[in-house]
Amino acid sequence: xTTEEVLTDGDGPHDADRRPKHEQLRARLRGEIExxxxxxxxxxxxxxxxxxxxxxxxxxxxxxxxxxxxxxxxVHGAGTFVAAPTISKSHRLTSFTEDMRARGxxxxxRLLAADEAPxxxxxxxxxxxxxxxxVVRLVRVRSADERPMCLETVQLVAERVxxxxxxxxxxxxxxxxxxxxxxxxxxAEQVWTAIALDDRSAVLLGVxxxxxxxxxxxxxxxxxxxxxxxTTSIYRADRYNVRLNVRRSQS
Amino acid sequence: xTTEEVLTDGDGPHDADRRPKHEQLRARLRGEIExxxxxxxxxxxxxxxxxxxxxxxxxxxxxxxxxxxxxxxxVHGAGTFVAAPTISKSHRLTSFTEDMRARGxxxxxRLLAADEAPxxxxxxxxxxxxxxxxVVRLVRVRSADERPMCLETVQLVAERVxxxxxxxxxxxxxxxxxxxxxxxxxxAEQVWTAIALDDRSAVLLGVxxxxxxxxxxxxxxxxxxxxxxxTTSIYRADRYNVRLNVRRSQS
DNA sequence: AAGTGGTCTAGACCACAGA
DNA sequence: CTGTGGTCTAGACCACTTT
Numbered sequence: 001x002t003t004e005e006v007l008t009d010g011d012g013p014h015d016a017d018r019r020p021k022h023e024q025l026r027a028r029l030r031g032e033i034e035x036x037x038x039x040x041x042x043x044x045x046x047x048x049x050x051x052x053x054x055x056x057x058x059x060x061x062x063x064x065x066x067x068x069x070x071x072x073x074x075v076h077g078a079g080t081f082v083a084a085p086t087i088s089k090s091h092r093l094t095s096f097t098e099d100m101r102a103r104g105x106x107x108x109x110r111l112l113a114a115d116e117a118p119x120x121x122x123x124x125x126x127x128x129x130x131x132x133x134x135v136v137r138l139v140r141v142r143s144a145d146e147r148p149m150c151l152e153t154v155q156l157v158a159e160r161v162x163x164x165x166x167x168x169x170x171x172x173x174x175x176x177x178x179x180x181x182x183x184x185x186x187x188a189e190q191v192w193t194a195i196a197l198d199d200r201s202a203v204l205l206g207v208x209x210x211x212x213x214x215x216x217x218x219x220x221x222x223x224x225x226x227x228x229x230x231t232t233s234i235y236r237a238d239r240y241n242v243r244l245n246v247r248r249s250q251s
Numbered sequence: 252x253t254t255e256e257v258l259t260d261g262d263g264p265h266d267a268d269r270r271p272k273h274e275q276l277r278a279r280l281r282g283e284i285e286x287x288x289x290x291x292x293x294x295x296x297x298x299x300x301x302x303x304x305x306x307x308x309x310x311x312x313x314x315x316x317x318x319x320x321x322x323x324x325x326v327h328g329a330g331t332f333v334a335a336p337t338i339s340k341s342h343r344l345t346s347f348t349e350d351m352r353a354r355g356x357x358x359x360x361r362l363l364a365a366d367e368a369p370x371x372x373x374x375x376x377x378x379x380x381x382x383x384x385x386v387v388r389l390v391r392v393r394s395a396d397e398r399p400m401c402l403e404t405v406q407l408v409a410e411r412v413x414x415x416x417x418x419x420x421x422x423x424x425x426x427x428x429x430x431x432x433x434x435x436x437x438x439a440e441q442v443w444t445a446i447a448l449d450d451r452s453a454v455l456l457g458v459x460x461x462x463x464x465x466x467x468x469x470x471x472x473x474x475x476x477x478x479x480x481x482t483t484s485i486y487r488a489d490r491y492n493v494r495l496n497v498r499r500s501q502s
Numbered sequence: 503a504a505g506t507g508g509t510c511t512a513g514a515c516c517a518c519a520g521a
Numbered sequence: 522c523t524g525t526g527g528t529c530t531a532g533a534c535c536a537c538t539t540t
Contacts (some may be wrong), residue, residue, distance in 0.1 A: 311507085
């Protein structure tokens with residue numbers, strides 16, 4: 001006898017799970033996989049079809065997403081298997097707040113400066129505005145467990161974030177931008193450089209001048225691929241590293 | 252009148268394109284998109300269906316891949332659009348050789364040491380073998396345009412790469428591993444740290460002691476998710492940076 | 503209201519792995 | 522040979538954007 005489990009279909013009870021079936025299935029499988037040993041086989045796709053009463057393409061959508069997350073891997077002709085646990089799931093756009101929490105640290109923020117001024121040439125190019133357009137600039141020292149971690153300078157197009165300077169800037173800027181201004185930042189381009197700290201940055205971060213650090217220049221884009229935020233961050237190298245999973249391209 | 256174009260179907264002429272249709276379509280569209288301005292709309296999915304005589308799921312497979320590459324972006328209810336050109340396509344596993352060529356530099360290699368020894372505790376853990384199992388170790392200075400760029404130490408499980416030390420190690424190790432040993436490295440986990448160079452590394456890289464650098468620790472996995480290679484690389488920060496595109500997760 | 507991408511189905515055949 | 526994942530089809534309906 002086979003066990004049949006049903007994913008909600010939208011016409012169920014009032015609090016039905018309204019996510020697409022493939023997302024529900026993905027979440028469900030993710031939970032089950034956590035209890036399994038690496039390199040053990042998952043049920044076959046056709047088995048999942050009958051167990052969850054969905055079509056095979058829906059099963060494949062869920063499994064493809066899990067493979068993308070690095071949670072399972074597939075071997076043509078053999079099966080789908082639990083991947084070995086990995087340090088960082090993927091390359092996801094995360095806010096400083098989320099990043100620190102994921103590392104088990106308590107994030108904090110101290111605002112050093114907040115002002116409005118013309119963009120200037122470089123920032124204007126990154127944000128695709130003209131150099132005389134005003135931008136809001138926020139300079140913050142971001143801490144983890146109450147010790148300085150990162151020195152951050154954010155630039156936003158002033159016209160698109162009215163009254164930003166009057167809000168609470170102590171938390172996640174991404175959340176604030178989405179909730180208050182409807183700006184959903186879904187993608188970012190980053191350039192990472194290794195540097196030796198100059199006097200000013202070293203003092204603000206509480207380490208000796210010349211200490212190694214990461215310099216990160218980031219431009220974030222919304223769901224229409226418009227640049228909305230340009231940020232420069234300097235991370236203390238003694239407290240911060242980057243974990244990256246990469247895949248080989250097939251093209 | 253609509254233009255119809257046909258993708259090869261396998262039963263065509265002898266030199267027919269044997270790739271899946273969605274890959275052919277993806278490559279074709281990629282070429283067309285290069286000629287288009289950013290943010291202009293692609294043909295609709297249903298238009299592509301009739302133009303290329305394929306089903307809509309095939310079209311969607313191709314477009315999904317292009318969206319994944321960051322070449323197009325999709326807006327529900329509105330259309331699929333050409334993305335703004337981006338610095339680095341994605342986070343792909345590339346060899347040093349490929350990486351340098353992509354940057355327009357000529358890669359070179361000087362072998363400093365090549366030997367075989369017990370793995371030791373840390374390397375054994377990374378490669379999931381026992382500390383007494385022998386590993387092959389290659390130390391190479393990798394150059395770009397004939398100037399030092401990176402100091403690299405590769406460790407491989409000796410038993411899986413017999414006679415490696417007698418081969419030409421001047422080129423891409425990934426290519427050698429795949430062609431001669433059938434090891435397809437498809438995934439890697441990396442940890443990037445910013446450091447100040449010690450005396451020895453600085454001399455080998457031709458820069459002053461204390462100069463900033465990237466330290467990269469990488470473990471590569473094959474198509475069965477078995478660790479096959481553990482590598483430590485030190486990159487000169489004055490010549491090297493990392494361009495990274497990230498996306499926001501929806502889960 | 504019309505048109506777009508997003509989800510889902512049921513079924514078919516192919517390519518590859520493994521006994 | 523059997524069973525697996527990979528590709529592909531034709532069609533339906535839903536969710537969303539735009540006019």
